[in-house]
Amino acid sequence: MSKLLEVHEVSKYYVHKDGWMPGKPVCALEPVSFSLERGETLAIMGETGSGKSTIAKIIAGAERPSSGDIFLNGQSLTRMSDRQRCRHVRMIFQDSLRSLNPQITVGKQLCEPLIFNTDLNYPQQKERVHQVLSQVGLLPDHYDFYPHMLSSGQQQRVAIARAIVLEPQIVVADEAFVALDPSIRAQIINLILDLQEDMGISFIFVSHSAEIVKHVSDKILIMHRGKMIEFGTTKALINHPEEQLTKTLLHSEHKYKVPLHSTTKE
Numbered sequence: 001m002s003k004l005l006e007v008h009e010v011s012k013y014y015v016h017k018d019g020w021m022p023g024k025p026v027c028a029l030e031p032v033s034f035s036l037e038r039g040e041t042l043a044i045m046g047e048t049g050s051g052k053s054t055i056a057k058i059i060a061g062a063e064r065p066s067s068g069d070i071f072l073n074g075q076s077l078t079r080m081s082d083r084q085r086c087r088h089v090r091m092i093f094q095d096s097l098r099s100l101n102p103q104i105t106v107g108k109q110l111c112e113p114l115i116f117n118t119d120l121n122y123p124q125q126k127e128r129v130h131q132v133l134s135q136v137g138l139l140p141d142h143y144d145f146y147p148h149m150l151s152s153g154q155q156q157r158v159a160i161a162r163a164i165v166l167e168p169q170i171v172v173a174d175e176a177f178v179a180l181d182p183s184i185r186a187q188i189i190n191l192i193l194d195l196q197e198d199m200g201i202s203f204i205f206v207s208h209s210a211e212i213v214k215h216v217s218d219k220i221l222i223m224h225r226g227k228m229i230e231f232g233t234t235k236a237l238i239n240h241p242e243e244q245l246t247k248t249l250l251h252s253e254h255k256y257k258v259p260l261h262s263t264t265k266e
């Protein structure tokens with residue numbers, strides 16, 4: 001049986017402009033390969049500028065790789081249409097308030113992916129949106145709310161609802177919860193663990209927080225200057241890290257002290 005996700009020799013070069021002339025390509029990501037099983041959570045860690053967001057964006061389809069390919073259940077993601085791809089892989093953005101349209105109600109914003117990517121009719125869309133609101137711990141009344149009427153935690157729940165409304169197999173979150181208050185962050189992370197259990201979604205997190213990573217991830221990928229320097233199970237990387245950077249990142253002072261569920265994946 002094929003893996004859920006296989007990233008095969010994916011690289012990324014950006015061409016920085018030199019005035020009017022295209023400059024020399026700069027390597028943001030050297031060829032990287034790894035795989036993920038269904039329902040697993042992968043954490044991507046590394047220093048600033050090491051290529052973490054580049055991998056996340058390529059998997060989510062927000063950037064195209066310069067080389068290599070990504071396979072979902074053995075099918076090439078890069079050869080799928082946007083409509084097909086975004087049913088399988090969705091992204092949660094860092095700033096949930098800015099990623100929501102302030103002039104459109106929550107319900108309508110959650111209907112949008114269904115309008116563009118499914119053949120559901122209006123009553124079916126509405127029913128699915130009510131279902132997803134309840135899945136993320138919001139109320140049916142929130143359908144008619146505008147984003148500014150919600151707290152930051154509720155806005156983040158809407159962002160998660162938008163990511164899961166199409167029932168994707170993978171959700172990518174790039175430092176999505178960093179701006180949240182610690183107690184709200186803990187609730188949101190626990191919500192993600194619950195969704196993972198209920199829906200079998202695989203999550204890919206970019207995070208600087210050793211505590212969150214140890215709590216939620218099954219596998220960890222360590223980036224350094226555009227290279228993957230270590231990849232393995234969370235347990236293996238915590239107990240037997242091969243690289244000094246892995247030790248530093250995973251055993252650093254806890255940046256976020258949060259009251260998470262007692263069951264960790266460590």
Ligand SMILES: Nc1ncnc2c1ncn2[C@@H]1O[C@H](COP(=O)(O)OP(=O)(O)OP(=O)(O)O)[C@@H](O)[C@H]1O
Pocket residue numbers: 014015016027028046047048049050051052053054055
């Ligand atoms: N759109 C772009 N155009 C040009 N260079 C880029 C672009 N996006 C990223 N880069 C460069 O690619 C490298 C990797 O960036 P990336 O954002 O993936 O790092 P990161 O590990 O996510 O960093 P951070 O933790 O600061 O978000 C950096 O040197 C960055 O300057």
